[in-house]
Amino acid sequence: MPSLVQSVDWVALTPVVIPAALALAVLVADLFLPPARKALLGWLTAAGLLAAGLTLIPLRDGHRSTFCQTPGASCSYAADHFALVIQALVLGGALLTALLSLATGTTDATDELPGGEYWFLLLSSAAGGALLPASRDLITLVVALEVTTLPAFALVALRRGDRLASEAALKFFLSSVVATAVSLLGISFVYAATGTVNLAGVAHGLTTAPGQLEHLAKAGVALTLVGFAFKLAAAPFHFWVPDTYAGAPLPVAAYLSVVGKSAGFSGLILLTVIAFRPYDDVWGPALGVLAALTMTVGNVGALRQRPGADRSAVRLLAWSSIGQAGYLLVPMAAAASAADPAHEIGTTVAYALMYGVVNLGAFAVAALVTRGAPRGRLTDYRGLYARRPAAALALAFFLLCLAGLPPGVIGLFAKVAVFSSAVGAQHGWLAVIMAVNVVIALVYYVRWTALLFTRTEADAAPAGLAPAAEGPSATGPAAVQGPAAAAGTPVALAVAIALTAVAGIALSGAPQLVLRYAQGTLL
Structure with missing residues (x-):
């Protein structure tokens, strides 16, 4: 019988405890601070997230666990290499989101967003996202996933009186509730068939389950994976993403595109590679089909966002994030038939880190552009x-x-x-589909890049003859030539852009280091 008295490894838990404790502290402090000083809550949030990220350094050996039924075994929390990389991505993404919020005035009186509640929800979601990759039982996994997503509903809808934000939050809420219900039903079937919630125990139970429970176990596995596909916005469960990103405040859209997606993928990895490993002949091909469908739908949707059609840059990034999710699923599908699944999972984690850094950087520049062009159209990036x-x-x-x-x-x-993961796993068909999608993605990424260096009419006109913006509705290329465009860049926004650019350059200098570290002690 396991001991009821356990020693808790608080060092391993610090990346989760600090954001959770700070969330409560910020909510209480908001009651006593005068309105003129509420901006301090944002800087306190950023400092707390930075401190939580620094606590990952003592854990870099990746061999700590706690809440174990027996010493060193059947643990509910494990700080291995996989968990640490995802936690770094979650906390770093939340920190950059805080900087974007400070720079864009997301919580000031003009947008009617209550600062205390905003920072509380952001920190709470970050705490759940940091807990999720370290979870090693089904209960902790589901609780962490819901702690990550529930505050996100409110973050999307927190802008009072905004119809688009309310519609975005409603779509996000309904899809997530359905996903949670389906996942819980599947997990209950798995528990009924195996008698345990520990991920490693579930894997053992699935191999030894009596014949009459085999169909129940398979149904549970299928329902759980479908529920997580909703959370990840994998096609055909992606319908809520473009409207949610476009209706949410820009920093919240950036947060959802990186932190929310990374947390969901880490949960799916834990379920498939550890808990549902005995059924890899089922979930492997299913993830391959989802990967092909998701990357195709996402890239084709992004391709339709043309500058001449007055499209939103955030909506293009939303469709792009769906396409990137398809790429993330490819190594997971390959892991089903791989002799060393940790190698393939390391590829997914490394790709997620790359995507997270540069996508947050793109959102940071978008935040800068929208200071002079609030509609954030692709045409506003011309010149x-x-x-x-x-x-x-x-x-x-x-x-x-x-x-x-x-x-x-x-x-x-x-x-x-x-x-290489797709080719090595003998998934030639998936590699071909990915190659086609990479070419499709080149079109809209290069098209946007070329737009940045295209001369506008104002640039081409002789000095003193540049056309002036007419009327209060001018928000196009001419409008961004005005004082709003020439205003100085806020310090927080400049720091966010600089951090992501430096991180991207550093990762470009030594990309194999992240891959080797990510192929750590997950299994």
Whole structure:
């Protein structure tokens, strides 16, 4: 019988405990701070997330666990290499989201967003996202996933009186509730068939389950995976993503595109590679089909977002994130038939880290552009290099990384690693589909990049003859030539762009280091 008295490894838990404790502290402090000082809550949030990220350094050996039924076995929390990389991505993404929120005035009085509640929800979601990759039983996994997503509903809808935000939050809420219900039903079937919630115990139970429970176990596995496919916005369960990203405040859209997706993928990895490993002949092909469908739907949807059609840049990034999710699923499908699944999972984690860094950088530049052009259309990026050379060069680098073109070496390396996973697992059909989708993605990424260096009519006109914006509705290329475009860049926003650019360049310099570390002690 396991001991009821356990020693808790608080060092291993610090990346989760710090954001959770700070969330409560911020909510209480909001009651006593005068309105003029509420901006301090944002900087306190950023400092707390930075501190939580720094606590990962003592854990870099990746061999700590706690909440174990027996010493060193059947643990509910494990701080291995896989968990640490995802936690770094979650906490780093939340930190950059906080900087974007500070820079864009997301929580000021003009947007009617209550600052205390905003920072509380962001920290709570980050705590759940940090807990999820370290979860090693079904109960902790589901609780962590819901703690990550439930505050996100409110973050999307927190802007009062905004019809688009309310509609986006409603779509997000309904899809997530359905996903949770399906997942819980599947998990209950799995528990009934195996008698345990520990992930390793579930794998053992699935191999030894009596014949009469085999069909129940298979149904549970299928329902659980379908529920997580909803959470990940894998096609055909992606319908909520474009409207949710476009209706949410821009920092929240950035957070959902990286942190929410990374947390969901980490949960799916834990379920498939550890708990449902005995059924790899079932979930492997299923994930392969989902990967092909998701990347195709996402890239075709992004291809339709043309500058001439007055499309939103955030909506293009939303469709792009769906396509990137398809790439992330490829190594997971390959892991089903791989002799060393940890190698394939390391590829997924490395790709997620690359995507997270450069996608957050793209959102940071988008936040800068929307300061002068609130509608955030693709046409507002025309000639950005003439107005803000550094921002244009940074965005071009981020887009080329996402496309997998030099000088975005990290993007090219990640795509080659994913492609190699498909080929190595004898999934030639999936490799072909991925190659076609990479070519499709090149079109809209390069098209956006070229737009940054395209001269506008104002740039081409002789000095003193540049056309002026007419009327209060001018928000196009001419409008961004005005004072709003020339205003200085907020410190927080400049830091966010600089951090993502430096991280992208560093990863491009040594991409194999992340891959080797990610292929750690998951199994």
